[in-house]
Amino acid sequence: MTQQSVGTAGVKNNVNESVSGSWKRARRNGLGALYRKEMADHIKGRRFLIILLLVAVTTAAGIYGAATGMKDALEADSHFVFLKLYTTGGSSVPSYVSFMALIGPFVGLMLGFDAINSERSNGTLGRLLAQPIYRDNVIIGKFLAGTVLIAILTTASSILTGAAGFLTTGLLPSGEELARVFVYIICTILYICFWLSVAIMFSVFCRHAATSALASIALWVIFAVFVSLLAGFFAGVIYPVETDYQKAVNALANYNCQLYINRMSPYYLYTEAVSSILNPAIRSVNAVTVSQLVGAISGYLPFTQSLMLVWPHLFGLASLTMLAFLISYVKFMRQEIR
Amino acid sequence: MLTKSMKSNWKRAAILMGMAACLALPLNAAAKEKETEAAATEITADAGQVILSTDYPGVSAKPGATVTFPLYIVNQTAADDDAALEAKDLPEGWSGYFRGSDNEISSVHVSAGQEKADSPKLSYSLTIPEDAKDGDYTFTLEAAGTQAKADTTLTVKITSQEAGQSDFTAQYPEQQGDSTTKFSFDTTIINNRLTLQSYSLAANAPEGWSVTFTPSGESSKVASVPVDAGKSQGLTVDVTPSETVSQGDYTIPLTATSADDSLTLELKISITGSYGVTLSTSTGNLSASAYAGEEEKVTLAVTNTGNIDLENLQLAGQGSTDWNIRFDETTISLLEAGATKEITAYIQPAENAVIGDYVAVMTVSNAQVKGEADLRISVKNHTTWGVAAIGIIAVVCIILALIIRKYGRR
Numbered sequence: 197m198t199q200q201s202v203g204t205a206g207v208k209n210n211v212n213e214s215v216s217g218s219w220k221r222a223r224r225n226g227l228g229a230l231y232r233k234e235m236a237d238h239i240k241g242r243r244f245l246i247i248l249l250l251v252a253v254t255t256a257a258g259i260y261g262a263a264t265g266m267k268d269a270l271e272a273d274s275h276f277v278f279l280k281l282y283t284t285g286g287s288s289v290p291s292y293v294s295f296m297a298l299i300g301p302f303v304g305l306m307l308g309f310d311a312i313n314s315e316r317s318n319g320t321l322g323r324l325l326a327q328p329i330y331r332d333n334v335i336i337g338k339f340l341a342g343t344v345l346i347a348i349l350t351t352a353s354s355i356l357t358g359a360a361g362f363l364t365t366g367l368l369p370s371g372e373e374l375a376r377v378f379v380y381i382i383c384t385i386l387y388i389c390f391w392l393s394v395a396i397m398f399s400v401f402c403r404h405a406a407t408s409a410l411a412s413i414a415l416w417v418i419f420a421v422f423v424s425l426l427a428g429f430f431a432g433v434i435y436p437v438e439t440d441y442q443k444a445v446n447a448l449a450n451y452n453c454q455l456y457i458n459r460m461s462p463y464y465l466y467t468e469a470v471s472s473i474l475n476p477a478i479r480s481v482n483a484v485t486v487s488q489l490v491g492a493i494s495g496y497l498p499f500t501q502s503l504m505l506v507w508p509h510l511f512g513l514a515s516l517t518m519l520a521f522l523i524s525y526v527k528f529m530r531q532e533i534r
Numbered sequence: 535m536l537t538k539s540m541k542s543n544w545k546r547a548a549i550l551m552g553m554a555a556c557l558a559l560p561l562n563a564a565a566k567e568k569e570t571e572a573a574a575t576e577i578t579a580d581a582g583q584v585i586l587s588t589d590y591p592g593v594s595a596k597p598g599a600t601v602t603f604p605l606y607i608v609n610q611t612a613a614d615d616d617a618a619l620e621a622k623d624l625p626e627g628w629s630g631y632f633r634g635s636d637n638e639i640s641s642v643h644v645s646a647g648q649e650k651a652d653s654p655k656l657s658y659s660l661t662i663p664e665d666a667k668d669g670d671y672t673f674t675l676e677a678a679g680t681q682a683k684a685d686t687t688l689t690v691k692i693t694s695q696e697a698g699q700s701d702f703t704a705q706y707p708e709q710q711g712d713s714t715t716k717f718s719f720d721t722t723i724i725n726n727r728l729t730l731q732s733y734s735l736a737a738n739a740p741e742g743w744s745v746t747f748t749p750s751g752e753s754s755k756v757a758s759v760p761v762d763a764g765k766s767q768g769l770t771v772d773v774t775p776s777e778t779v780s781q782g783d784y785t786i787p788l789t790a791t792s793a794d795d796s797l798t799l800e801l802k803i804s805i806t807g808s809y810g811v812t813l814s815t816s817t818g819n820l821s822a823s824a825y826a827g828e829e830e831k832v833t834l835a836v837t838n839t840g841n842i843d844l845e846n847l848q849l850a851g852q853g854s855t856d857w858n859i860r861f862d863e864t865t866i867s868l869l870e871a872g873a874t875k876e877i878t879a880y881i882q883p884a885e886n887a888v889i890g891d892y893v894a895v896m897t898v899s900n901a902q903v904k905g906e907a908d909l910r911i912s913v914k915n916h917t918t919w920g921v922a923a924i925g926i927i928a929v930v931c932i933i934l935a936l937i938i939r940k941y942g943r944r
Contacts, residue, residue: 488888501890504889504914515927
């Protein structure tokens with residue numbers, strides 16, 4: 197790829213300039229140069245246009261969904277109107293949030309599925325590493341550039357949706373609503389970053405870009421679709437609810453089992469976290485028994501309490517992201533580069 | 535005055551007329567005849583005298599008072615005459631004089647056949663000395679003409695209390711009601727004096743009570759009321775007890791004081807007991823927040839809103855399943871009327887309470903009353919674990935970065 201060669205030449209220049217500089221400065225320059233090169237590659241690439249189109253269509257569809265479903269949603273409950281822009285869908289169009297949960301992973305996958313193996317197959321990796329830069333800065337730079345791009349796209353898309361809300365409803369968001377949307381954006385960035393790190397991981401393991409792309413998509417399909425099917429299946433095996441007696445005894449355990457299996461899927465974790473943070477009326481993400489609800493009044497949770505509900509989800513997503521990144525990091529560091 | 539001949543002529547004519555009428559209306563005629571006969575008999579008996587009279591020959595008076603007797607002089611004789619006026623047998627120290635058309639007079643002219651209605655305006659003004667003792671005093675007024683003589687004996691009863699006393703009464707002076715009742719008494723002031731009296735009204739009610747006077751048929755409240763001589767005036771007395779009135783009987787003396795009269799009326803009000811208790815928090819804020827599984831202090835305020843002391847008030851709290859609500863005092867042995875007592879409630883939500891709002895019902899009750907307060911309890915989770923989680927992530931990131939930097943480099 198011509199762009200990558202240009203980028204590599206740039207790195208060479210930078211490194212040459214800083215030969216006389218301190219070791220620290222050289223290290224920083226190495227990472228900075230790699231990061232800038234990756235950003236430039238992404239933004240100048242034709243693939244970025246596809247990503248941009250994907251995000252734009254998602255945003256537009258989300259806004260359309262909110263516009264069509266807003267009237268009914270407001271009639272049901274007129275509190276936290278601004279948040280409803282994100283969570284309301286029309287009769288045929290899903291909400292912005294569920295669009296992002298489905299389409300978001302593609303952004304991450306597209307940014308990362310050929311990160312390492314294309315460099316390898318083009319032969320640029322060896323030349324890159326011939327420069328006096330640390331090997332880990334290559335993979336860190338790729339991850340950093342992808343993360344920043346995801347953050348920019350996600351934030352822009354969310355702000356666009358909110359701005360469309362201003363325009364159509366004329367309502368300004370309250371401070372709490374802004375805080376909730378902010379947490380939502382962080383969640384989404386974290387979620388898409390997970391898929392980025394998964395894609396980079398596959399690109400480290402697979403020699404061909406097509407293989408890593410397929411593997412990433414397969415994992416996405418498994419998490420988005422099959423985990424919930426499997427959860428139902430395993431829960432049914434472990435806690436059968438066939439007869440009335442089994443239903444009476446196992447219903448709660450069955451539900452909890454399904455819930456825990458589902459939560460292994462980042463897709464489910466993300467959906468649960470986002471719906472709790474954007475809907476203050478949700479009081480619990482776990483199964484609630486009738487006895488717990490005696491004397492309960494319907495109301496809205498304060499922002500900090502909603503955060504308390506979802507911190508394990510955020511923690512889980514962050515851990516998964518870090519895990520995928522660490523695996524790819526270790527594998528990349530141990531790989532032989534020819 | 536009618537003469538005898540005239541009268542017999544009249545009688546005859548009447549009889550004739552009666553007989554004539556008898557043909558047509560025998561019953562009516564008979565009645566008429568009887569009437570005419572009676573009138574004739576009376577007149578005959580009184581004929582041929584001069585009569586001196588007054589409307590009220592016996593009066594009561596206070597020492598030092600001036601009593602005026604209006605006099606009428608009647609002449610049944612056929613001749614005009616002048617009659618000299620004189621008071622006889624006046625008690626020692628008493629004085630009086632005759633009045634006629636604003637002058638002191640000593641004699642009066644009587645026309646022939648003068649009747650009572652034709653009598654000149656004549657009166658006797660009697661001044662009673664201040665030191666007159668109680669008792670009945672009699673004296674005589676005499677009108678002596680040349681032919682006939684007339685006298686009338688008057689009796690003055692001296693009492694320190696003047697007879698014909700004015701009066702202040704109530705239709706139902708004793709009433710009953712609870713502490714919120716507005717009592718209304720229909721009272722009447724009767725002025726038995728001979729002159730208009732202006733009564734200033736006052737009430738000696740307990741502190742915090744309000745007493746107002748409204749003349750019957752009026753809407754404005756008054757502090758004094760004028761009553762014409764010999765007339766009565768209806769007066770509505772509205773009594774509002776103080777808000778903190780306790781059970782019992784209350785007497786409210788009313789006074790109506792004029793220049794001559796000092797009238798009193800006692801109203802009796804019996805306040806029945808009312809029970810009431812309210813439960814709130816000391817701040818009036820009926821919401822609180824608590825952490826699941828941890829006790830939270832809420833200061834409750836129990837107020838006796840009735841006017842009877844309450845005994846053995848029991849406090850109880852009902853939350854959701856497995857909630858634990860206790861009080862620093864479960865029983866209030868005595869809560870005086872109007873008093874407020876603060877009780878600390880310790881509310882412990884269940885370990886597995888869902889975060890968000892619950893309602894906890896606090897009740898205070900005894901045999902007579904019950905008060906209730908719904909507290910909105912916001913169950914929370916501690917934020918410490920969330921903060922800790924973020925800290926853990928940050929620490930792990932830093933450690934990983936350091937390890938990578940130190941050992942992972944190639």
